[in-house]
Every structure is written in C-alpha cells, then in structure tokens.
Amino acid sequence: MSGGNVYDRRIRDGLPGQGWAVDVVEAADAAGAASVLGQTPDDALVLIDGLVAGWAPDAVEETARRARLMLLAHMVAAAFPDATDAAIDAERRVLAAAHAVIVPSRWTAEELARRGLVETGRVRIAPPGVDPADVAGPPCGDGxxxxxxxxxxxxxxxxxxxxxxxxxxxxxxxxxxxxxxxxxxxxxxxxxxxxxxxxxxxxxxxxxxxxxxxxxxxxxxxxxxxxxxxxxxxxxxxxxxxxxxxxxxxxxxxxxxxxxxxxxxxxxxxxxxxxxxxxxxxxxxxxxxxxxxxxxxxxxxxxxxxxxxxxxxxxxxx
Missing domain, CATH: 3.40.50.2000 (Glycogen Phosphorylase B;)
Incomplete structure (x- = not known):
C-alpha cells in the first residue's frame, strides 16, 4: 500500500469522529473515476485523491462547476523528471479546478505555488500523522x-x-x-x-x-x-x-x-x-x-x- 493510500484511509476513518458523514467510493481506472464523479449530486462536498483526479480531468472540471471539490495532492507530478506531458497537463487542470487543495507538507505547497499551479490561498497543509509505537531496537547490528x-x-x-x-x-x-x-x-x-x-x-x-x-x-x-x-x-x-x-x-x-x-x-x-x-x-x-x-x-x-x-x-x- 502506498503512503498516499495510507493517508487517504486514515482521513476516511477519522472524519466520522469529527462529525462528518463519509460516503467512500473507490475507482480503479479513468472510466471508474469519471463515472463516480458524474453521479456526484450538485452542491455535494467532494474530497478526491489527486492521482485519481488526474485520471479524469474532464470529469473533475465538470464536477467542480456544480459541487465543492477539494483535492488531496500527495505529490507534484510536474516535479518528477520522468512525468509525461499528459500527466503534467492533467495535474494542472485538476489543481486549477479544485476549490481547495490539501497537501502533506510545506514543500509541496511551496512547489505548487512556485510552478504557478495553485495560488497560496487555496492550499491547506495537513502533515501525515503517526501512531504511538514502541522504540526500535536494540538493533541486531548497526549495519x-x-x-x-x-x-x-x-x-x-x-x-x-x-x-x-x-x-x-x-x-x-x-x-x-x-x-x-x-x-x-x-x-x-x-x-x-x-x-x-x-x-x-x-x-x-x-x-x-x-x-x-x-x-x-x-x-x-x-x-x-x-x-x-x-x-x-x-x-x-x-x-x-x-x-x-x-x-x-x-x-x-x-x-x-x-x-x-x-x-x-x-x-x-x-x-x-x-x-x-x-x-x-x-x-x-x-x-x-x-x-x-x-x-x-x-x-x-x-x-x-x-x-x-x-x-x-x-x-x-x-
């Protein structure tokens, strides 16, 4: 499981404790993402993972015109040297469409702003948390x-x-x-x-x-x-x-x-x-x-x- 998936599931499981009713819908591909977004009620509040959003930028833009769409941007695709032009363009479009963008670090927020992808006022920083854990070690060997x-x-x-x-x-x-x-x-x-x-x-x-x-x-x-x-x-x-x-x-x-x-x-x-x-x-x-x-x-x-x-x-x- 990727770090982004862990983050998403922690938010999914934690929001009910903050008084939110959460309806979780998973999408496995671009068609699934577009179908889910197309069924979103008008004026709904949608929180979508940035990777999934990038699969279906047309559907994200359409949904954002009639619902409040917030994006969880775990990464900046444009910062990856091997990112495709299509992925970079899809990222630009979904970031522009989102009402607000949630990122895991100050660096991510600054990188999005530096690249002109999101203005600072639309970004919220929510660093990933940790669970209490036992202290590691003593190690079996320093190597x-x-x-x-x-x-x-x-x-x-x-x-x-x-x-x-x-x-x-x-x-x-x-x-x-x-x-x-x-x-x-x-x-x-x-x-x-x-x-x-x-x-x-x-x-x-x-x-x-x-x-x-x-x-x-x-x-x-x-x-x-x-x-x-x-x-x-x-x-x-x-x-x-x-x-x-x-x-x-x-x-x-x-x-x-x-x-x-x-x-x-x-x-x-x-x-x-x-x-x-x-x-x-x-x-x-x-x-x-x-x-x-x-x-x-x-x-x-x-x-x-x-x-x-x-x-x-x-x-x-x-």
Missing amino acids: RLLCVGVIAPHKGQDTLLAALAQLPDRDWSCALVGSGEPFPEFAAEIARRSGAFDGRVRLTGVLDDTALAEQYRRVALLVAPSRVESSGMAIAEARARGLPVVAARTGGIPDALASGGGLLVRPGDPAALADALSAWMTDPALRARLRREALAARSTLPRWATTVATIAHSLETA
Missing part, C-alpha cells in the same frame, strides 16, 4: 538497513544499491520493502542488481502492518534515497520508533528531519550516500548522537488525530 517504498525510479533504490556496492567490506544487510508492480521494468532491474550482493539485499515485496513493524524493530537505520518526495511516510514511521534516518535532501524530507536524528545527502548521488552510510557504520559517536536525537524527536511528531482535525477544518471552511 542492518531498511528502505521502505514502492520500487520506483523516484524512490531511488538504484542509488541505494550503487552506494552499497561501494561498501563491500562493511558489515551490512538491507531489506527493500515495497511493491514492484507500478514500475515493473525498474523493479526487475533492482531485483537483478540485488542478486549480485549474495543475499545481503532482500526484496520483501509488500508487507502487512505486523510484518512491517517487525522490520522496523530489527533494523538500526532507515535509508530514504528518494529523488522526489513530498514528505515521506516511511520517515514518519521511523521517527515514531526513534529510528535514525539517512535520506536525500529533497522535497519535504528536510522538514521531516528538522528536529534531528538524520543525515541528509544529495539526491541521486551514490558516492554521497555511501559516505553517509560508511560514517554511520564506523563512527560510534555519530550513531549515539543520531539515536539520542531520534528518540527525542518522537515527542514532536504530529498524530493522525491532528491531521484529521486539520482536514475537517478545511472541509468546514471550503
């Missing part, structure tokens, strides 16, 4: 690494593998957790390259909540090598457990790590990532500092109840 996210070019697993290849003499292992279905060619290449590490890299596929929690419990460090990232749900989960993070300095990640407990490197730079990982593995003082900071940061994290309340207020004032 036990975890990377969580769909296996995709923008998540940068290729950068991580290239970095690990520069550390053949270090004692490390790495689990790559996430679906390979959305980008099958890229995922196949990651699987092929992972095979060269003689079992030190494992691709687990998608894990349920229990299995994923066990992964967080057993590792020493989360690695987030993304090229583009609005906020990073995996980072939030690591933070909830007091788990240090090495991540790319991109998108909303610096804000997510502003309270400490992480190292930031240039995105798409295997040498810089290898240097950071090597420092983590070889410098006990650095590890101790990052762990102290990560543990202290747990008390600063937003809860899902706050996220839901923020969105409920946005709906009330839309």
Whole structure:
C-alpha cells in the first residue's frame, strides 16, 4: 500500500469522529473515476485523491462547476523528471479546478505555488500523522538497513544499491520493502542488481502492518534515497520508533528531519550516500548522537488525530 493510500484511509476513518458523514467510493481506472464523479449530486462536498483526479480531468472540471471539490495532492507530478506531458497537463487542470487543495507538507505547497499551479490561498497543509509505537531496537547490528517504498525510479533504490556496492567490506544487510508492480521494468532491474550482493539485499515485496513493524524493530537505520518526495511516510514511521534516518535532501524530507536524528545527502548521488552510510557504520559517536536525537524527536511528531482535525477544518471552511 502506498503512503498516499495510507493517508487517504486514515482521513476516511477519522472524519466520522469529527462529525462528518463519509460516503467512500473507490475507482480503479479513468472510466471508474469519471463515472463516480458524474453521479456526484450538485452542491455535494467532494474530497478526491489527486492521482485519481488526474485520471479524469474532464470529469473533475465538470464536477467542480456544480459541487465543492477539494483535492488531496500527495505529490507534484510536474516535479518528477520522468512525468509525461499528459500527466503534467492533467495535474494542472485538476489543481486549477479544485476549490481547495490539501497537501502533506510545506514543500509541496511551496512547489505548487512556485510552478504557478495553485495560488497560496487555496492550499491547506495537513502533515501525515503517526501512531504511538514502541522504540526500535536494540538493533541486531548497526549495519542492518531498511528502505521502505514502492520500487520506483523516484524512490531511488538504484542509488541505494550503487552506494552499497561501494561498501563491500562493511558489515551490512538491507531489506527493500515495497511493491514492484507500478514500475515493473525498474523493479526487475533492482531485483537483478540485488542478486549480485549474495543475499545481503532482500526484496520483501509488500508487507502487512505486523510484518512491517517487525522490520522496523530489527533494523538500526532507515535509508530514504528518494529523488522526489513530498514528505515521506516511511520517515514518519521511523521517527515514531526513534529510528535514525539517512535520506536525500529533497522535497519535504528536510522538514521531516528538522528536529534531528538524520543525515541528509544529495539526491541521486551514490558516492554521497555511501559516505553517509560508511560514517554511520564506523563512527560510534555519530550513531549515539543520531539515536539520542531520534528518540527525542518522537515527542514532536504530529498524530493522525491532528491531521484529521486539520482536514475537517478545511472541509468546514471550503
């Protein structure tokens, strides 16, 4: 399940507790999205995921003319180097049509404004929350690494593998957790390259909540090598457990790590990532500092109840 899907379901499940009656309708493709939107009553309040909206921009524009339509924009497609012209145009149209746009981070809001896609007055920021979680560890080894996210070019697993290849003499292992279905060619290449590490890299596929929690419990460090990232749900989960993070300095990640407990490197730079990982593995003082900071940061994290309340207020004032 993607971070965006987790966010959507948390909002769906939380809004009734804020006094909202929620009628959930899921769409699997463009035709389904257009059909659902076409059946929306006039003057209804519609909250739609930005990815689904992008499948059917004509239907979004038509619905927004007769109903109050709010968009959950988890990402900025135009910021992705491999985004198609069609996807960028669809994003522009649905953002322009929406009465208000809810985003997960300050970076996303600023990026939309910088690109002229949404004026600031229509944007609401609702950072993803976390659930209370047990503190991770003690780790089974300081070289036990975890990377969580769909296996995709923008998540940068290729950068991580290239970095690990520069550390053949270090004692490390790495689990790559996430679906390979959305980008099958890229995922196949990651699987092929992972095979060269003689079992030190494992691709687990998608894990349920229990299995994923066990992964967080057993590792020493989360690695987030993304090229583009609005906020990073995996980072939030690591933070909830007091788990240090090495991540790319991109998108909303610096804000997510502003309270400490992480190292930031240039995105798409295997040498810089290898240097950071090597420092983590070889410098006990650095590890101790990052762990102290990560543990202290747990008390600063937003809860899902706050996220839901923020969105409920946005709906009330839309």
